[in-house]
Amino acid sequence: xTGQRGGRHSIGRGRDAHRGxxxxxxxIVEFTLLVPLFLVLLLGMVELGFAFNHQLTLQYxxxxxxxIGADLVNGGGTLGCGGEDSPNASTVDPxxxxxxxxxxxxxxxxxxxxxxxxxxxxxADSTGKDTLGLDNDWTYTAVPFTLSDGTQxxxxxxxxxxxxxxxxxxxxxxxxxxxxxxxxxxSYTYRLTTPLAGALRLISGSQASTISMTDDTVMQFNxxx
Numbered sequence: 001x002t003g004q005r006g007g008r009h010s011i012g013r014g015r016d017a018h019r020g021x022x023x024x025x026x027x028i029v030e031f032t033l034l035v036p037l038f039l040v041l042l043l044g045m046v047e048l049g050f051a052f053n054h055q056l057t058l059q060y061x062x063x064x065x066x067x068i069g070a071d072l073v074n075g076g077g078t079l080g081c082g083g084e085d086s087p088n089a090s091t092v093d094p095x096x097x098x099x100x101x102x103x104x105x106x107x108x109x110x111x112x113x114x115x116x117x118x119x120x121x122x123x124a125d126s127t128g129k130d131t132l133g134l135d136n137d138w139t140y141t142a143v144p145f146t147l148s149d150g151t152q153x154x155x156x157x158x159x160x161x162x163x164x165x166x167x168x169x170x171x172x173x174x175x176x177x178x179x180x181x182x183x184x185x186x187s188y189t190y191r192l193t194t195p196l197a198g199a200l201r202l203i204s205g206s207q208a209s210t211i212s213m214t215d216d217t218v219m220q221f222n223x224x225x
Contacts, residue, residue: 067099
């Protein structure tokens, strides 16, 4: 009798041990499945902070460029495009680019310049949108580009379809009771800083390691009578 009771207890303990091992095995499997998800969430939050910092810098740069452009207009009002004063007009865009370049290369800026694919200076329509097809492109150059005043910048001029002499800050110039508006846009390729791309591959197979960013600021020219 005693032996039988002991046998029953042994069988019961064996079953309990088997259940315990199964629960531990299930817990390990569940933990293994959840780790990539938690890793993606953690890296995603960190990466978002880095990306937001880059976007803020781009925003600051386009705002500074548009502010300078709105103040300069065509380099000197009507005189800026006169025969003897035409150099004034020709220096407007370079001064805008110089201002953008200064922000992008300032202390604390996280922007690698070779990842800036294009800077555009464009004429905005009456709603502030870039729909008129009038713009001037500047692209990154590894060899500094020297402006007419001797200043060196990291971008060189490309296609041009909006001459500075066609810009006006006189009310009613193009749109009823309004002056022209200038926009500055930066196209940028953000490269992931954290191993987020690798973590994403574990879940979805995605291999994207870059994010295309664009920021633009539009301002009306400072009006004159």
